[in-house]
Structure formats: C-alpha cells, structure tokens
Amino acid sequence: MPLSPLIAITQGDAAGIGAEIIVQAFLQRPESLQGCFVVGDVATLRRACHLFVRPGHPPIPVAVINHPLETNHIPSRCIPLLALDDPPDLAAFGQVQATAGAFAGRCIQWAARAALRGQIQALVTAPIHKEALAAAGGPWNQYPGHTEMLQAATAEHLHCRAQDVPVRMMLANRELRTVLVSIHVALRDAIAQLSTASILETIHIAHRALQAVLPQAPRIAVAGLNPHAGEGGRFGQEEIDIIIPAIHAAQQQGVLVSGPYSPDTIFMRARQTTTHAPEFDTVIAMYHDQGLIPIKYMGMEQGVNITLGLPFIRTSPDHGTAFDIAGQGIADPSSMLEAIEIARQLINQRHAVGT
Amino acid sequence: MPLSPLIAITQGDAAGIGAEIIVQAFLQRPESLQGCFVVGDVATLRRACHLFVRPGHPPIPVAVINHPLETNHIPSRCIPLLALDDPPDLAAFGQVQATAGAFAGRCIQWAARAALRGQIQALVTAPIHKEALAAAGGPWNQYPGHTEMLQAATAEHLHCRAQDVPVRMMLANRELRTVLVSIHVALRDAIAQLSTASILETIHIAHRALQAVLPQAPRIAVAGLNPHAGEGGRFGQEEIDIIIPAIHAAQQQGVLVSGPYSPDTIFMRARQTTTHAPEFDTVIAMYHDQGLIPIKYMGMEQGVNITLGLPFIRTSPDHGTAFDIAGQGIADPSSMLEAIEIARQLINQRHAVGT
16 A cells, blocks of 8 residues: 655644544544645644543543654544654643744644755645744744745745745635635735736736646636726726736746736636536635635635645634633534645645656 | 515517516416516517417417406416516517617606505516617716616605615625625726715615515625735825725614624625525625625626615526527526516515514
8 A cells, every 4th residue: 555645734822623623523424534644843733632532431532643654653543643742741722832833833844844855755744823823922923823934944945935836725614625825814905915917917817726736727817906807997996907917928938827807706706506607717816805705605624725835735724712612622624624625636646747 | 375576577678588477487486576577668568478488389478467366366377477568669679779778768667656656566677778778869868777767766756856766786696795886887986986984875775675674684784995905004194094984983873783894705705505504694795896896796697786775675687688689589597587586575474574
C-alpha cells in the first residue's frame, strides 16, 4: 500500500474548539485522516480526546512523533502528534490568553517551514484567535492572522519581502469557488484600494491555482463592484475605469476570463449543483462579503478557506475559535473534515497534472 | 363562491417578455389567476397568446373589459384585458422603442390610480425597459423605474411630495426576505449616503409591512456594512457611528430589531428551509447586492420584488424585459406566478389581521 501524503494539522488556539474538531475528525473518518498528524502540545490534545471517551471505553491514545515521516507508521486508532518543545500551561477554555496565542503561532510557523522544506504535502490550520495573537507580543502581534504568518514564512524561505509573495483567499464549498481581491478591510477602503493591478494579480493567482487542479483551462468570471456591474457607468465608474482594463489585460495574456458580471447573479451562474452545470470555475469577488455571502448562504458546515499564491497547499475551515462553546465537545467538525478532504484533493490533482 | 380579489397585471414593455409570461401564467395556473386582469393593449396581448396556440387548437381568447369589476365575470379560459385608449403600433420585439416605453408607463399609472382609488386590491407589474422609458419623453423620462412612478402617483393622490412617500424594496423568495436601504446607486455612493435616518426609516417600513402580514411581532435583523460587521471598529466605523444608533432608536420605539450582524452569515441565519427555522423574519440589507446576492443565489425563478411603503400592494418578478429572448415563447413565468401568488397572500393576510 502506498504511503499517504503527509498533512500537518495545526491545533489552533488551545482555548478554542481547534483540538476538539481535530479529534472528532480522527474519530469520525479515520480513513480520511490517513497521513494526517497534529502539530501542538500533548496536554491540549489529550484534554480534547478526553471529551469523546465513552464511559467504560479506553482512552483515545495520542502517539507523539518526532518527524512527519513517522505518521504513516502509527496505528490508525492513535492520533499522531508532533509536539513542540516548551508548551505553555494548559489554556483555560474560552479566554484570550497570550501564551495560547504565542503557542498557536509557533505551531503554524513550524508547519509552514515543514511545508516549505517539502517535509509535508499540505497544511490544514485550526482556527486561531486574533486577540490572543495580538496579546502574545512579538513576533506574533505583527500578524493579523494565518495568511500573513504564512506569507512571512514563505518570504523568509525565498529570501524576499512578504509583499513579494502575493496571496489571495479562495473560499470553496461543494457548489462554488470564489477568490477575493480584498479581505479584512472596511468596505469603503476595499473600494478605495481597488486597482487594475490588484484585480489582475487576483485573476492570475486564481488562474495558476486552478490550472494546477483542473484538466482544462479554468473559466474565470469577474464580478462587478456596483449594482448590475454599474450598467455602463450609470451606477459607478469602477467597472469601466478599473475592472474592465484588468480583464482585458488578462485576456491578452491568454487567460480565459470574462466579465464584469452583475454581482447579484454571477454566483448563481457559477454554482455547481446536480441540476445546474456551472458556467465558470471560479468567481473573482471584489470584496469580502460579495464572495462570502453566497459561500455561507447554504450553511457553513462545509465551507473551506484555501490560501492561493503560496508555494504549498494550505486549507482551513471557514469558521473561528468559537470560544462560547469550546470544551463542550459539541463543535461541528464538518468544515475541518472538508478542509482536510480538499487539501488531499489538491495534492492528488497536483500530482495528476505533474506539478 | 366569493369573488376573488382583483389584481391588475401591467403588461410591461411590449418589446420584452412581459405579455408572454403573463399569458403563460394564465395558461399554466388558471386557478391562481382568478381575479387577475391585464392592463395593456389588445394587439400585444393577442400576439403573446398566439405564441402558445398549439396546431389544430383554437386561439386563446382575450376578453376586453371596461372596468376591473368585470374580471370575475369573464369565463376562466379567457384572459381579461383592460385595454387603454390610443395604444401605439405593435412594438417590435427586443428593441428600445419610445412608444412602447410611454405606453408601459401609461399602464402603470392607470393601475396605480386604480389601486389608490381602491378599485383593485393589488398591482403586479411585468418588467419595463429603462431606456425605453427614458426615450419616451415627459413625464415618463423622469422616472428611473416602477418605484418612482408609483411613488409619484401616490404623492399626487395624497397631495404631498414624492419624497414624503418613503418606499423600500423588499426581495422575497420561499426562503428569505430582505429589505434594502438603497438600491440603484454606485456602491461608493450607497456607503456615502448611508445614514441613521435612512436605516431607521427602512426598519420602520419593514416593521409595518411585516406587522400587517405576520401573526406575531416581526423579528428584524440588521446587517452590518463591513466585513464581520466591522469587528468593533477594526474594519470600518459605520456600524458604530450610523447603524447601531438606528437599531437603538428603533428598539426604544418598540421594534423587535437586533444587529448589526456579520453580513456573511446573517442571511444564512434568516433562511427558512425544511431543516432550518429562521432566526429572523427579515434582514435589512445596507446595499443592493448585499441583499440581492443571497436572494438570487438559489436561482431566480421564484424571486419576487415587493414595494413597501405604498398604500397599496405591489409585487413584481425580479427579472428584466429579457429583450434577447422576447417573442420566442421560452421565457420562464415562474417569478411572475410567484409575484401573483405573493400579492394574493398579502391581500389575504391584510384581511386576516383586519387592516
């Protein structure tokens, strides 16, 4: 039997639901978790395992490994853990703790470096808490989230600046993929910062990412910014001044891209269902909610966040730490399972197309 | 048998799909069309009927009426038509024609006045074409669309100014209702024009409209403007400066309203499905696409536009004139049928709560 590709799952903020959705994933779908190991600390993972031990049943064993390659030699009923040195005291559930923020950061950094060195084939991240990261002091407080940390680790590896590693967020579920030009900025600023260069870069990042996984040339649709995509300038000039030039430039560079389309119908047109063949393989969304509203509308159990532009595969569930329910064992692992599944598909597809 | 409530259906722009979706609606669901009559011209409606006559079958008869009250005396296999005087020559399909724009305007004005006089119980409008309206000259060229025309007719009836008839667009399908603070303006301007007063007015208009049709106090959710509703000011100040004060003011006035909620999850939370009970009866959307994207995501066959704030019931399908397929008999009448159905429900619910 060939060995499974290796996937590191960072445990996220120990005060949140990260460890428990990981344990649930291992328990619910052991066959899907082949080749996966956790990056974290023993006490946090053991506490999460304990939540799911049924009375009269044996504990769920955590098997500490020292190198990713050991993962495939651990018995399937164990959860492989790559435990980092010097973990902090066990975090209290549901509270912002600087020590938990810093340790979550260390796990991500370890996993990013492992991915960059080719020791793992993909990285799946459980949610972290922005305030804990901010409270953790340097270097963690300079990163608003995962993306910036992964960007910094990549820049370090490639000996370039972080801004020379342009990344974009793709959100995907079983029906729809969307790639966002901007994410966590005020809508007013998202509009002010919109540029032909940023849209063109987003189109190229999406194109390269999809080219690596689709058998045919990816069909990319670009959403407008304004109602009805501006109706030829009647409701805003951004389509004419900014978006259309980016589309034309990408077309001239050979990308199969079209638009701008009316934002209120383009997501429906790109939807893949049993009764609807998608007209496009992805939609470029001009701002966070334009892409997130349709992704989350169907229920967010299976939404997955994929970071594009990095030299490695990284996915994550599209929800947060859920401090309000952490430690109760009731968090839904569906999005985590889907993030793992998508990471595995991306690995297989990259292999299939020979990249 | 009690007589059906009277519903006028304006034929819309004669160059578009209006007349043919109306005829399809009469043919497909005669029982749902009880009490409905068309406002338009004989030639346009006859041409549309002719599209659906099967070889060897008799023509579909159009019965001209002189007053809405005659509708319920017309045999059910006929389509009742209130034909306005001096119709223009038959419009060519798929072309902007000033005469078609002007006649569409006259039909709407006639129906609005009939509704204001209490001669009909609801008004359902087939789509018009903005350019044809603009080409039609005064007074039609001063109205960007139906809403402004209905507002003007109401102001005339009430002897007030159009701006004293505040209206809002509600979009509804079988899962979701949303009321928009603004509609056809550039996104940049929608943000600039957002005010506590306009949001508060939207909340009140939605509250009154839903109060008239729901058995319990309507639960109103207000969406934020920015990603994650601004995260306490980190991604934009509009929630703090503009939206929250409107919510507080409405709460103090006794409205069951809450928010601002993260725009990417609030529509999912308000969704009514067989497996999901909605947390709210409607979502107040800060701009056009915020509300329209989730409404249209599921496919727009059954989306309906309801104008709130008018002293009469008005609904319409949420699609346009579809000039590209007009005259082929292939336009989908689902949204028109749903608009008629919703108008009828609104009539019944208003009766039930005694308004």
